[in-house]
Amino acid sequence: MKHLLIAILLFTYQMAGAQTSVEKVRQYRSLHEGDMLKEYFELLSIPNHALDKVNIDKNAFFIESMLKKRGIQTKLLQSNTKESPKVVYGEVIVPGATQTIIFYAHYDGQPVSPEKWHPSIKPYEPILLDKSIEKSGKAIAFPTNGKHFDSEWRISCRSSSDDKAGVMTIINAYDALVKSGVKLKNNIKFFFEGEEEIGSLHLGEILDKHKDLLKADLWLIGDGPVHQSGLAMIDFGVRGDVNVDLTVYGPKRPLHSGHYGNWAPNPCLLMSKLLASMKDDEGTVMIKGYYDDVIPFTASEKKAFNAIPSVDIQMKKELGINKPEGGGKTLFETYEWPSLNINGIKCADVEDHASNIITTMSTATLDLRQVLGTDYLKQIELLKQHVIEQGFLLLDRDPTDEERQVNPKIAKLKIVKGGYNAQRTPLDLPISKQVIKAVKSATNNQLLLEPTSGGSLPLYLFEKHLNAKVINLCLVNHDNNQHSENENVRLQNLWDSIDQLASIMIMD
């Protein structure tokens, strides 16, 4: 039945004249969805935390084999110390091509807490759902023998969206072009990184080491969610980010809360007061100077943002939020400002695991998003100054007994490796216009242009080490639970991304 439909469509196209390249890609994909997804499930089932050296290697080898299977020349790039996950590199040199585009995605994922995932989903065992788990999605058996895949179905698994979806769609976009006989016009290179989620610690070094190999007119990043309306979107910038771990100290050993409650300082309370002091009730950061270095959006950036449909009403409803932070700013307007977000707080245990104690320490992990103008190291200095102003002795290690004797409050701040600053590419560069035109051709002109994403990627590294232009194509559904439990991707987003990436590959 499905093949008959395709045949009718094909006939219709032929009657109407030659198929466009995108149509050819779409047709090829629709006939090969099962094979593509079978291979994707194999890739997703390999655990991919960047520090899990054995599995991260397995991912690299599997992706290399995906490239080789498609006749692409490959190479595994590594840092000098060989401590980093391997970059899977591939290249297709097209005779006569005058432009080179490198397609970037990352194959590593955020850590998982399996107990938080829905009981029917294991983080590294991809399954098909008929809809998202939040909408009570049920598992679907993987269709065989050419049976139909509903494009609203979801795949749930760690990195199904972020960012093995990038690897999957980039490779299949290329494959679909070649298999459906579309002539390539640009040199195509592939660059799949394996440590993005821990801060791309060796990326700069690898870019330096392979400067010549990695020269390109454009780095095209495939990552992140499209607009909440479902419309296609290109990001021309990202916020920077850095994580810090902040610890405060109570008694040296845990105490019975009866014998010492009311007397021994409780680190849960100390941490609460410290964190509470950092932001006001509107979410404005109260750290002195935190907004001083912000370079505001330009008029043209504001204009581009204004052309993007507002999502605030939809998102408030969808997320169950009555009053957002930001004192009345729209979601997009808040991207202009650096953020201070609490990732999590750990202080002893709660509920069934709670004991009646005063514990010894509490740790919070924060992430500080950067915007154009702010420097992540300077922002951390401001944070440190704030902690000190709250009456803490601030250390970069645990306190000694002597320090405990003379200081009422002690904190430790540790910068998690891999912080970086924001990056933006102007929307009106010729290469920007080329990309916009290509993606529009795959989306009936339904395309949103975002001057900067709220999210972060270490894109400044490409500018810094290669003087490259960087543009990010958004790939996945916005409700993908990226970074947390029950991550998922909607199939139609994979199919759309393949169309759009293929269009960029043959842009002129």
Place this chain on the structure above:
Amino acid sequence: MKHLLIAILLFTYQMAGAQTSVEKVRQYRSLHEGDMLKEYFELLSIPNHALDKVNIDKNAFFIESMLKKRGIQTKLLQSNTKESPKVVYGEVIVPGATQTIIFYAHYDGQPVSPEKWHPSIKPYEPILLDKSIEKSGKAIAFPTNGKHFDSEWRISCRSSSDDKAGVMTIINAYDALVKSGVKLKNNIKFFFEGEEEIGSLHLGEILDKHKDLLKADLWLIGDGPVHQSGLAMIDFGVRGDVNVDLTVYGPKRPLHSGHYGNWAPNPCLLMSKLLASMKDDEGTVMIKGYYDDVIPFTASEKKAFNAIPSVDIQMKKELGINKPEGGGKTLFETYEWPSLNINGIKCADVEDHASNIITTMSTATLDLRQVLGTDYLKQIELLKQHVIEQGFLLLDRDPTDEERQVNPKIAKLKIVKGGYNAQRTPLDLPISKQVIKAVKSATNNQLLLEPTSGGSLPLYLFEKHLNAKVINLCLVNHDNNQHSENENVRLQNLWDSIDQLASIMIMD
């Protein structure tokens, strides 16, 4: 060698005249330490969380066998619904006795988080240490063939202090009296409870059901730490306690902190601000009316407290605390006031497990200690009112979508079952004086009298259901890590407790 020493001691005593009963008990114990500890290790190795029904039963049967082995008549008491852990009851009726004393201890323990314990200690595998783990104690092989047990050694294991130490010392005190031929004067009953750490939910019902069996002139509780100086101590009261779980809500699903950071309310911050509002920097509770119902210490209670050596300087040093809460009050003075303690806070994950997200909810567990005059249910009402005054819609369940749409801040408060009020027994009752005299006889008059402990036991139940007098003998070292990781007991504290309990058993 050891036996020779004992023989010399024995000879010395005989030269000096007849041994006192306590001396006989001490001598018997010193000759049987190995057997006592072997049996104690067996008891400790049975996991004992009250909700672990299989193992909690095993504990009850083991303790019953300990009593039977010593010729004591036993009975297992249970609530009507049979849902509660069994109370192990035993009795020794002494012809001509005019007083009955019931000795109470509890054999259940706090939950354990094995990953927090020192790598060399498993929570339910008792080991001997040459000193506490905080002082870098090392494991000691269990001495065999009558070899010496250093009385400074520690046993580390869940409930080694709280409160299987009570079970062990009560049974062995009785045993030592009988085996060394001391004539009993009082009827002795044993009452070992198995759900104290979850709030003694069925204790009242069991007391009612067995009113006649449990009539006594004194309930003698064996539980809790002696004075920080190491001196023996009797508590004539306890604070009450109740736990609540408090939850605040963020977005309905976890969000990427880049795409929504600065906009979506973060429950980690909401929780921090809420907890921070509850106490000032001195630790004074800011909840309106929280101290209104307090019945202050009487002049004689204050006098008794003043006779207890201050531990504040020692404890500040030992615990690494520069400035306690309480605005200058001594540790003991703070027992006059109800407390509000944060047991723990849970909000997503930190450090290596952190993700750059805004999570969906945060929960804190609090414990509210009660003093004479305060009622735990009323104090919870005051807490609820405070939460509402901070702008929260307060529920006893998760919010609906409709409630989320119209309320900027939502919290849930759940009272953990088993709260209870404070209890105090006057120091100058005849039965109090009898106990004081008996314990003094075992401690060279080195005895401290504490009008109330800072800790809690549901002693008001004995008053309420049986109209009984209740006095608590402190048993274990103060640095026992009760309720938390690396719990331990010092051997000399077990030996001292056996002496003191035996003296009470034969008091007149």
